[in-house]
Amino acid sequence: MAVPNKKHASQPCVIPGGFTVLDIKFTKNSPAAHQLFVKEHKVRLEKTSSRPLDRTLFVLNIPPYCTEDVITRLFSQFGAIQSVELKDKPGHPEPTEQKLSKYFTTKQKQGFSVGYIVYTKPSGVTAAKTHPQNVPLIVSTEDHPVRTGLHKWIHQYSQSFVQPDTLQQAVDYFMSDYDRRKEEDAERKKKEAEQQEEDEEGWVKVTKGAKGTKVRPHSEAADKRALEKEGKKTKRKELLRFYSWQHRESQREHIAELRKKFEEDKQKIALLRAQRKFKPY
Amino acid sequence: MKRKVAETTTEVGSESTCHVETESIEPNRSEDGDERPTKALKSDSKNKASTTALVRPLKVSNKELYKAPTPEELNQLKETESLFHCSLLKMQMEELLKEVVLSENKKRMVDSFVLKITELLHSVPETPVVELSDTTWLSNVEVPFILVPESTKGKFHMEPPTSVAMIGSYPLGTCIKPRVSVDLMVTIPSSVVHPMDAINQRYSRKRALYLAGLAEHLLSSKEVGTLRYSCLHGNRLRPILLLTPPGKDASSLTLRIHACPPPDFLKPGQLHPQKSKIRTEWFTGIDSPQPGGPDVPTPHYNSTVLGDHLPAAHLQFLSAVSDQCGAFKDAVALLKVWLRQRELDQGSGCFGGFLASMLVSYLLTSHKVSNHMSAYQLLRNTLHFLASTDLTENGITLARSPDSTAPSLSDFHSAFPVVFVDPSGHLNLCADITAHTYKQIQHEASLSVRFWDDPTMDSFQALLMTAKPLIRTYDHVFQLSGLAKMQSACKKLNLFSELMDHSGNYVRTALPLLLSLLQRGLGERVHLLAHSLAPDLEWPVTSEPPKHKDQPPLSFGLLLKSDHLASVLEKGPPADSPQAEEFRQLWGDRSELRRFQDGSITEAVLWEASTACLKRLVPQQIISHLLQLHADIPSSCIRYVGGLLDDVIIVRQENCGTGEEESLKVVQSYDDLSRKLWQLENLPLSITSVQGAHPALRYTQVVPPVPVRLDYKRFAREKNSRALVPQEGKPCPVYITPIKVICHMEGSGKWPHDRLAIRHIKAAFHIRLAELLRNTHKYPCNPTATHLDVWKDGLAFRIQVAYQREPQILREVVSPDGMLLMRDNPEAQALELETQHRPLLTSTLHGLQQQHPCFGAVCRLAKRWLGAQLFSADVCEDAADLLVAYLFLHPAPHTPPSSPQVGFLRFLHLLSSFDWRNSPLVVNLNSQLTVADYTEIKNDFVASRESLPTMFIATPTDRKQSMWTKDAPSVQMLQRIITVAAESLHVVEAQLTDATLTQDVRVAFRPPLDAYDVLIYLRPKQVPLVESAVDPPNHPPPRGIYEGSVTGGALPVVDFDPVSLYLIELREAFGDVALFFCDPYGGTVIAVVWKPKAFTPHPFKTGMMGARRVEVTEDKPSTVPNVEAILLDFSVLGEGLVHKVVPRTEKWVV
Helix, strand or coil: CCCCCHHHCCCCEEECCCEEEEEEECCCCCCCCEEEEEEECCCCCCCCCCCCCCCEEEEEEECCCCCHHHHHHHHHHHCCEEEEEEECCCCCCCCCCCCCCCCCCCCCCCCCEEEEEEECCCHHHHHHHCCCCCCCEECCCCCCCCCCHHHHHHHHHHHCCCCHHHHHHHHHHHHHHHHHHHHHHHHHHHHHHHHHCCCCCCCCCCCCCCCCCCCCCCEHHHHHHHHHHHHHHHHHHCCCCCCHHHHHHHHHHHHHHHHHHHHHHHHHHHHHHHCCCCCCC | CHHHHHHHHHHHHHHCCCCCCCCCCCCCCCCCHHHHHHHHHHHHHHHHHHHHCCCCCCCCCHHHHHCCCCHHHHHHHHHHHHHCCCHHHHHHHHHHHHHHECCHHHHHHHHHHHHHHHHHHHCCCCCCCEECCCCCCCCCCCCCCCCCCCCCCCEECCCCCCEEEEECHHHHCCCECCCEEEEEEEECCCCCCCHHHHHHHHHHHHHHHHHHHHHHHHHCCCCCCCEEEEEHHHCCCCEEEEECCCHHHHHCEEEEEEEECCCCCCCHHHHCCCCCCCCHHHHHCCCCCCCCCCCCCCHHHHHHHHHCCCHHHHHHHHHHHHHHCCCHHHHHHHHHHHHHHCCCCCCCCCCCHHHHHHHHHHHHHCCCCCCCCCHHHHHHHHHHHHHHCCCCCCCEECCCCCCCCCCCHHHHHHHCCCCEECCCCCCECCCCCCHHHHHHHHHHHHHHHHHHCCCCCCHHHHHHHCCCCHHHHCCEEEEECCCCHHHHHHHHCCCHHHHHHCCCCHHHHHHHHHHHHHHHHHHHHEEEEEECCCCCCEEECCCCCCCHHHCCCEEEEEEECHHHCCCCEEEEEECCCCHHHHHHHHHHHHCEEEECCCCCEEEEEECCCCCHHHHCCHHHHHHHHHHHHHHCCCHHHEEEECCCCHHHHCCCCCCCCCCHHHHHHHHHHHHHHHHHHHHCCCCCCCEEEEEECCHHHHCCCCCCCCCCEECHHHCEECCCCCCEECCCCCCCCCCCCEEEEEEEECCCCCCCCCHHHHHHHHHHHHHHHHHHHHHHHCCCEEECCCCEEEEECCEEEEEEEEECCHHHHHHEEECCCCCEEECCCHHHHHHHHHHHHHHHHHHHHHHHHHHCCCHHHHHHHHHHHHHHCCCCCCCCHHHHHHHHHHHHHCCCCCCCCCCHHHHHHHHHHHHHHCCCCCCCEECCHHHCCCHHHHHHHHHHHHHCHHHCCCCCEEECCECCCCHHHCCCCCHHHHHHHHHHHHHHHHHHHHHHHCCCCCCCHHHHHCCCCCCCCEEEEECHHHCCCHHHCCCCCCCCCCCCEECCCCCCCCCCCCCCCHHHHHHHHHHHHHCCCEEEEECCCCCCEEEEEECHHHHCCEECCCCCCCCEEEEEECCEEEEEECHHHHHHHHHHHCCCCEEEEEECCCCCCC
C-alpha cells in the first residue's frame, strides 16, 4: 500500500483528482481490503434530477458482493440516504421506459460497479469524504451477514421458482398495459388521418404533424427491393454477345482472369515457401 | 512417470503461454522429436517473418491485367489451365520437387565420396583360400549372415572386385532427399564363385563373406565414418554394407554396397521359380528317407539369387526409358514421396523407389502413357493404373521377347502372390510383396485418384504432404510381439517347404498365411487388413546379425466397415451344406448350430458384446481366437490397440459402455416428448416445429445424461411448488443437465410487434405449455419467463418457445426521419444462434451420426480432451463438434474414421497442423457447397482476414462469419491449443504404439498446471460432476440418488452447478485482470492467468477502476490490480466451494 502514509493515518486519504480513498473489507478479520474511491458527483450537464449535484456521492470500485442494501447500510453512517444506484460503468442514468416486473428484467453483471448515493442532506457527502482510511468499512458483520458462494447460489436457486399464477399476472398486467398503449397510438394515428381528410366543404387542414412520424413508415428493405427490381429490368434489356467488341471484351476478361489467378497463386506459393511448407517430411 | 510427461508438456507450453502477446498462429507440424529443440531458437525469426506472412487480397493494376498477351504467355496460361487443375497445383509440385531433389553441391559431395570409396574397394588385399565355414581370417568384423544350418561345402578367398559401379536411383537421377542413399555395386571376381554355388545358399554365404571382407578392409580407413550392415528390403540372404562419410555429412548420406556375382555367373534359366536350389537333406540335416524324392521348388530363394545378377541391366533399361521421357525423373520422385508418406517404400516386402520407376517405365514402354506427359499426369496415370490393375490376378511383364527358358506368367502366379516381371523375363520384381501389401497400395491409389478428382479440396496437401502413419490411418491396430511364437505357428500351419524357401525366416514365412487366415475370419467386417513392413534392420559390423525373433513387433491395421460394427454374429452356411465343414474348421469349437427366426438352421459364431464399445472390439475377439486356434499364438502376444481410449468417455455406472446407449435413450425420450408436444390441444397458436438444441440430442454430450432416481430425503423443498432444492451444508446434489428443446410457434398477426411484449407472450406460452403437459401427461413442470423445465423419464428437458420473426424485430431501428432500418446487434445474433442455428446444427449432426456410428464418440473424446486441457471456454461445444464433423466429411487422405481412437488422433492432428491463419476450415455439411461456393468463401476470407475470427469455420449456412468461433479462441489461446494438441498427439501415439511405455493414455488428459499464476482448488464434494472426471475419486460423495429405474415425482434440482456459477462470477468480476480456466467435466481446479496488460500501471480513470488500487507518485495517481484483495475475493465469492487458493508466481509484485 503505497498511498496511506503512516503520518496521516487517521486523516482522510485524498489522492490527486479529488477522490478520497476508503478501505472496504469483507469481514472484520480480512487480511486485505479493496479501495473505494469517493467524490462528490460533479458533471457539467446533468439532465436528470435523480442525482442532485450537491447531495450525490460518486463511488468507484464497489466489490461484487456489495448489493444496494449493503451500500445503503455502509454509507448511512455518514448521513441519511435518499437513494442508491449501482451501475456497471459511470454515466448518465438510463431512462427507464416502463416498470418491468422482476421476472423480465435482464440480470445485471456481478462485477465491480460504480455507485451514486444520494443523501438527504449535503453533509452526508462531506462526512463520507472525510472518513479516515484506516477505519475500513466492513461488508459482512454478525448482525448483517452477506451471503456469498454456495449459500448465495442455493438461495438464488430457490428464489428462481415462480408461481405460475404470479407470473401470469405479471404477463397479463404488462399486456393489458401494452394493449392500452397500442390503442392510444392507433387512436392518435386515426385522428391525424382524419385531419388529413376533406371536411364537408372540401377543405383540408394542413398541419405540421408530430415530429418524425409519418403515416406509413417506409423501410430499408423495401427500398432495396425496389432498386433490385430496377436493376433487373435494365439487365434484361441489355444484349449479350451481340457486337463483336463484346466478344473481344470477354476474351480479354478471360485472360485477365487467368493472369490474376496466376499472380494470386504465385503469391500463395511464395508465402508457403517462406513458411517451409514444402518439406514433405 | 506421470510427472515426467507433465513436465515435457509444460516445457513446450511455457514457451508460448497465454502471456505472449505477439505470437502468430503457426501450425505445428513437427511431430518428429528432432525438430523441437531448435524451435525455441527459431521462434524469433519466425515471429518476424510471420508479421508479413499473411495472404492479402492481391491488387494488380488493370494495365497489367489487360495488356496484350505474348504467344508464350498465352500458351503457358492455357497449358496450366488444361493440364493441371490450376496453376497452383503445378507450382506446388515444382516447389515440392525443389525440396526433394539433390542439389549440385550435394551431388559433388556424393561423387567425390564414391570416388574415394571405389579406390579403397579396389585395394582390398587378397587372402589365402580357406573352407567356407572357416571365418577365422576375419579378425574384427562378423559375417552378416545367420548361419543356419551351420556347415556348407565350398572354398572362399578374398580378391579385389572386378568392378565397382553405381547403380540404383542415384545414377538414374531419381534419388531424393532426405536419407539420401547411393547404391554401389561391387562385382565379385569369378575366381571366388563356382557355378554350382547357387545350391544350398553357398553363393549367398560367399556374398556375405565377401562383404565382411570388404568391411574388414574399410574399417581401418579414415575416409569412412560409420560402417554398418543391413539387408536389402529385409531379405536376410542379401546383406548390404552401409557406410557414411566421416564428420558432419554422416547423417545426410548413406552409401550402400551390394556385392554382385560376375555377369555370366549363372544362366537365368537355372533359377526358374519351379526349380529347387535348396536340398531338404542339407537344410534339415537329416537324410531324407527317399533320396530320390522330388525336391520342393524354391521360388523366393531363386529370385533372390537371380536379383543379384540384374541391377546393371535394370539400370540400363531405366536410363533408356528416362532419356525418352522428360518428366520421368520428376514423376518417379513424386511417386516416391507418395509412397514414403504411406510408409510403403521401406522394409521387407516394400514397394520401393526401384519398383516405382519400373512401373512408370512399364506404362511408358507399353504406351499406356505418352512420353510427352507432365510429371503430374504421369503420377496420376500411375496411380490410376495401380488402382485399376490387380497384379495378384493379372501380372504384367516388361519383357518384350523373353527367351524360351523364361517362365510364363502363370508360372510366376503359381509361385508368387504379386507378379511384375522384369525386362529379362526371368525375375519377378514383386517377389517379396504380400498380396495384402498390394491390396493396401491399390486401396491408397484408388483413394488418391478419388481425392484428386475432387476440386473442392487441396489434393496436393492431402496426397503428397500428409504422412499416414499406421496408427492414424487404421481404425484398429494390433501388434504381434514375441515373434519367436511364429516359429511354432509355422509348424502348426505345416509350412516346412516355405520355411526352407525363405531360408528359415519364419516371420516372413508365416505372415502371408496368418494374413489370409485373419482375412477369412474378419471377412465383411473390414475394408482392408494391412500390415506394417518390418523395418530394415541395421547392425554394426562388429556384432552378429540379429535373430529373426529380435525384430520389432509386427503391426497390423484394420479399416473397419462401419455398417458391420454392430453385428455380434457370424452366420455360416446351413448345417447340411458342404461349406459347413469349412466353416467349422475355421472357427473350431466356437462354431455352433443355431436356429434363426426365419426357420433356417445354420452354423454360427456368436461373440459376447452388449454395448457399442464392446461390439467395436469384436474383431479383437476374432483375431485372438483365430491366432490361438490355428497358429498357437497366445493372446498375450497380441497387443490390441482399439479401445484404449474408450476408458476416458466411459459412463461410470453399471452395465454402461461408452455412452452410445445412454445417448440413444435421451434421443428416444426427446422424440416422445416432441410427439407429445405436437399433440397438445388448446394452444392459442399451433406449434410449427420442435427442435433439439443440445449436444445430448446429437450424441455428442461428453457426459451423457443418465436417468436418475432421487432420494427425496436428501433435499429441501421449495415452499409452493414442492420442487427439490439443494440442502445447505450437504454435498452438492447430482447434476441434472437441462436438455434444451426449441419450440417454434406459428407466426401470426396475434404476435405483437414489440420486443418486450414478445418476451411476455413467450412467458405466457411457457405457463400454458406447463399446464397442458402437467394435466395430460402428469409431468412435473416449472415454467419461468425464459423457459420451461419438464421432468420426464428421469431426464430434464428445457423447452424454450421461439418466434421466427423475433430476431428481425430486435434488429429494427427507426431512424429519426421515420425510416425503418435493420441494424444487426449482439442480442439479435445471440437469439438467432440459440433458436435457429443451434437447432439446425443439432439436427444436421444428428444425421451425420446416423451415417457414421462413431461420430458421437469421437466428438466426446475430442471435447473431453479440450475440457481436460482447460480449453472448453475457448472452443465451444458446437465448434468442437464441427471440427470433428470435418474429419468425417473431409477425411482426405484417410477414409472416414470408424473408431473413436483414430478419430481422436486425427482431431489432434487437425488442430495442430491446420493452417488457421491462411485458410478457412470449410465443413461441407450435407454437401451443400459447390466448387464456386468454396472459391467464394476463400476469397471472402482472404479479403477480410484481419477482422475475422482466428479459427475460421465455414458451413453452408454460415459462410462469412464463423459464428461459433466468433468470440474465442484468441490468437494466443489458439497458439497454445495448437502446441498442446501437437504434444498430446505425440504422447498418445507413443502410448498407443509402444508397448514398453507403461503409463496409461490419460496423460494426454491431464493438463500441465505449472504455467498458471494462481490455482483455485475446489472441494470435490461440491463439484457435482467429479465422478465423471478423467481421474475420478475413489469414494464418490453421496449425491442423493438411488441406483435403479426411474420414477416421476417432484421436480429435481435442475442445472445447479456451483462451479459454473462460480466461474461466471469470477469472470464478471475479474475478467479485466485475469483469465480463468476450468475443466467443466468434473475438474476440481480453476487455473488463473493474470493478464499482463492489466498489470502495467494505468493512469487513474473512473471508467476502469475495477479491483484496482491507487499509488501516487509525483502527484500522479496510477492504478494497479489490488492482488491481495483479489485473492481474498476468490475465496469470498466461492465460499463453501473453494478449498484453497494457491498463488504460484510472484509475477504481480511489480
